Amino acid sequence: MFVNEFKDRSYEKLIGIYDEKNGVQSDLINNVKHVSVIWKSFALRSNKDALQKAILENKNVLLTVETWPSFHKENVSVLDKVLKGSYDKEVKTLAELINQSSGTVFVQWNPEMEVPVIQYPWQYQSPSKYINAFNYFAGSLKKLAPRVKVVWAPTGYPGDSEFWPGKKNVDVISIIRGSGAEQSAKFYPTDLSESDKLRLKLHRLRFMDKPVFVLSVDGMGDTKRTDSILQKIEIERSLYKNTIYSAENFNELVNNQIRTNLLLGVFDPTKKLLFEPEINVEHLFTDWGEIQRGDFFKKFNEVIDRKHDVIVTMEPWKDASNVADPNVLQNTLNGKYDKEISKLYSIISNVKQTVYLRWAHEMEIPIHRYAWQSQDPVVYINAFRYFMNFVKEKPENIKRVWGPAGDRGSADWYPGNDVVDYISIAIYGLPDKNITDENMQESFSNIFQRKSFRMRFFNKPMFITEFGVKGSEKYQDKWLIDAAKTIQNNKQIFGVCYFNLFDNPKAWGHIEAPDWSISKSSLKKFYLELK
Known part of the structure; x- marks a missing residue:
């Protein structure tokens, strides 16, 4: 078994890239195909050929991988199953397909993990367990397919930084506008503009030194308007480049604070x-x-x-x-x-x-x-x-x-x-x-x-x-x-x-x-x- 379900995910479009270091190709927005696969530990059918075709026929592919339990009511954490190697064969086969690509394959795994709703089986899990499972998946994939770009994909909801897996296995971060999970959580004030929502989403990522993909569900923004908002955000952030958005934020810290007296x-x-x-x-x-x-x-x-x-x-x-x-x-x-x-x-x-x-x-x-x-x-x-x-x-x-x-x-x-x-x-x-x-x-x-x-x-x-x-x-x-x-x-x-x-x-x-x-x-x- 490789893929339980394959589908075109063009309803989640890449509409913007926030990248102060300009490390991502500028024409990516209009030249990337978004598809997704759902893996289960028990498959009724396989769509490997469809995924292979998408990877070979497109210069750039954004692939969302979702890992689900075999049965809807299975009382086992899907993250535990990842850590136990239940999807190792799928990772190996995916790596083989990625290695056939002449372009760039971006793989984002189990997105929107931080939103406090139960829309996906990896939500409402402990941050440490999610981080361990993410790094297990990403580390395994990178070892087998060194050219892959791994995407850490929170929604941009408050608390997303708790699920940050570290820089080693992350090449790109993605956030999404118009997420159904986020709307279900009902956190944002109703009078908050879409511009401010995006600004706050990016603010929450200030400790991660990675380019950010801005995805959007159908009808929630377009490329031209998003680019204008991102330019404005970059100007505002430059005002605080030595304080709030200092490069010092990107340092990986080791806690060396040890008391001598309580x-x-x-x-x-x-x-x-x-x-x-x-x-x-x-x-x-x-x-x-x-x-x-x-x-x-x-x-x-x-x-x-x-x-x-x-x-x-x-x-x-x-x-x-x-x-x-x-x-x-x-x-x-x-x-x-x-x-x-x-x-x-x-x-x-x-x-x-x-x-x-x-x-x-x-x-x-x-x-x-x-x-x-x-x-x-x-x-x-x-x-x-x-x-x-x-x-x-x-x-x-x-x-x-x-x-x-x-x-x-x-x-x-x-x-x-x-x-x-x-x-x-x-x-x-x-x-x-x-x-x-x-x-x-x-x-x-x-x-x-x-x-x-x-x-x-x-x-x-x-x-x-x-x-x-x-x-x-x-x-x-x-x-x-x-x-x-x-x-x-x-x-x-x-x-x-x-x-x-x-x-x-x-x-x-x-x-x-x-x-x-x-x-x-x-x-x-x-x-x-x-x-």
Whole structure:
């Protein structure tokens, strides 16, 4: 068996190429035939001849390969079957056909893997499993057919970078406009233009140094208009070629951050744990209004008097009038809050304690709890950089913290190595607000594994500035022991800070907000496990 199903895929047209290095032939758009094959481990018929004809009769071929299980309800991961060699014979025969071509054959394998729908059997799989299967397929094919060009084919949906298999086996990236899977996922705001959608898709690929094919389902764009949009995008990106789109992004990183001392802190407004000897860091949340009124100055100096280091999370939204600014990012860039930023730096600079300065956290979550969430990543990044570079010479006691929640698509908002000293993520055991059974909470280790993987493009130490678990003391102790073991085994974690309070009731509506508070006894057990 070679091909279970062959079909002309010209309904997915190549309508544009984004290639700043001009490594792809310029006439490819009008000279490529798109076809696809579906492989199953049990075939009813073969269309090898049809595929061979397409490869031999066309100068350039874009071949989409899909691997499906034998039967619709087969309870086996198709990615596992790839890794077990179930399609090795197909790969070998495909290589033989590719080697007969006098042109170029581009092979894209199991596309749109990152979209959270179940349209294909390789969706809703772990990124690491997809990556391993992709590299198994691509590596095998490249070895047998060295001239093949392998295409990694996400949709361009948020979180696609989690499935990036690395540069070794990828020659080209493709993204698609008008995807049925993407429309089913319903992520994009309805008022977002097609131009902005394409710009954001390309933005998500800024850590991959590869040319990008822009494919389109019938009716979703044409070559001339797409070329015009791509030219505009290239001009806009050139404005930030030394920051957001720096060539430094393309470096393959090896995490060499290894702690020598672990910091333990708390956010504890009720002061139940602040004076315990295990604590050496305190977390303060503040906003423009607290700085204007002088409230932050008082709270900050109380921490300094206790000789604790400080995590300062600046929530840039409400001023003294307690009215949120819906355009806070752009207004920050416009200088509206320069006076408050200047006052903040004057307070936190030149103290003996270390200040971990975190600004506009959890920006990537697609909600509107905070005014800076669900905003344009480019505007967010520029505002973050403006805030962190506000003083010409960064005070020695200040460490700059970029604080995503660690959710899918986090990398889209990374502001750059030069303005980040630490990355922070939030880890809370409750995966869904409707869950009332404490035992249904997710373990610290599972959450950390998922969220830390999303940070793999950045060689920065981590500070878990928020974590918590609700439930009985017995359950909390069990959860915290798992957390301690995970922290011990991951030396890139330089600090952890427990959120010792109930969550903001306004964020939970009619549901009672979870209380993350723990006892002194639980803190001590956690500390001893860390030691």
